[in-house]
Amino acid sequence: MSDKASSVGSEGERTLVDAVISELPGGVMVIDRDGKVVHANRAAREILAVGLDEGDASPLAGRLLHEIRAPLEAMRHSAHKAEIVLPAVMVGRGARIIGFSSRALPETGSLVVSFADITDQRAKEREDEHRRRLADMGKVVSSVAHEIRNPVFAISSLAQVLREEESIVAEADLVGVVDKILAETGRIGRLVEDLLAFGRERDLDLRRVDVVREIEEALADLRKVLPPVDGVRVPLRLLVADSLRDDPHWMLDADAFRQVVVNLVRNAWRAVVSRGRLSSDGLVEIRLSHHRVKGEAWLEVAVQDNGIGIPAELRKKIFEAFYTRDPKGTGLGLAVVRRLMRQMGGTIRLHSEVDRGTTFVVRLPPPAKDGGE
Structure with a gap:
């Protein structure tokens, strides 16, 4: 093979390698012996928010390169040239975590750094x-x-x-x-x-359940056991959307569903009592409706109170087992709710304002479609 043919072949191989690296899902960049980035593939530019034009770097890229520069330099001067895993870097307000690894190229003094979000x-x-x-x-x-x-x-x-x-x-x-x-x-x-x-x-016992009746019975039981304070009872009000009045049935585990409702209403009742709004306008309201998610109707239960509210710094803690602000509480009510909702494939979220109240919203998906029908 002639030198010219060999050169053409080598050039073709380099082009192929560059094309493959460019399309890799993980970030890859090459840093020369002077610490300059001489190559970065498409994924690297997307992860580091670097523009596609050469030399267009972002503060994020500079931050990350600064974070890993010391271990990279240590690797360059070390006898150990095998791949090493670098410390992950947390960046941005959204707390993105970038994981890095690097391998030295002794023949050129360059470093190949691969990384991913x-x-x-x-x-x-x-x-x-x-x-x-x-x-x-x-x-x-x-x-x-x-x-x-x-x-x-x-x-x-x-x-x-x-x-x-x-x-x-x-x-x-x-x-x-x-x-x-x-x-x-x-x-x-x-x-x-x-x-x-x-x-x-336990295994879920999924069946068609009249959710309106389940909630009404749960509230009737709660009205018997939740005591009056200073002679006044907290009203427990149920509002049902027309669509669920027409057909109140949903495929779910009745016991788990009732436990979710009872725990949320108990929690709301305690919030109202803690604020001392009984003689005037203390209220726990349960709203039952449909909520559309990607074109499908989910069952939504919102439990709203006008109690003490939850400070922002505590909202992530309230679902933890044994965390409670109530000296008489167990700290398990909301932890049980979260576990049951996950088990049923549902979601739970909350909105709260201090001294104005809290709303917990749970949503349960529609029955899984039978692919054989």
Whole structure:
């Protein structure tokens, strides 16, 4: 083969390599011995927000290059020339995370740096770890709750029997003591139920459920157990969209759905009571409607209160297990809601203003379409 043919072949190979590198999904750039970027593929320019014209660099690119410059220089002068993984860099208000690795080219003194936006990957890793920890915690919590449940039930049953004894009824002081026992065992019982709900992983029983009736029955039960404060009860109001009055059925797990509604309404009730708005305009409102997502109708339940509201810095914490601002709360209500919504394929979000109130919105997807029909 002639030198000319060899040259043409080498040029063709370089063109092919450049074309392949240019289309790689990950960022690739070459830094020469003077620290100058001499080549960056399309993905690198997109990730670093660098224009396609040579020399058009962005502050983001400069920031990232500055962050990794020290380990790159250390690698250049090290005897170790194999690929190394560089520290990930977090940038921007959206907290994007860029992961880097580099390999030295001893024959030219250049460095090849490859990188990718790993924000979603890191978020998934954190989420997976969080779920594993919750699962482990749930097993322990469930075991402890079962151990507590039986003796508490026995104490409560005995106190109920004593409460009906004539000798006890005749003594006001004794009646007060027994009522206190009943109140406290009731509180512990609710804690145990929250613990069991949090620790329980069960298969969903999906069926067509009348969601209006489920909510109405849940509210009726809550009206019986949520006590008045200073002689006043917090109104629990249900508003149903016409479309759901016509057909109130949805494919879901009835027990899980009711638990979500009960926990959200209890949470809203506590927020109203904490603000002391009972004698005037304290209110918990539940709105049931459809919400369209990409052309499909999802079931939406919004639970709104005009209570104390949630400060911005606490909004990420409120779904954490055992976090509560209520001394009498378990800190599990919203954690259970989030777990159940995820299990049912739904979403939960909130809007809150301090001293004005909070709205939690849960949405459940339509039934999966049977591809065989």
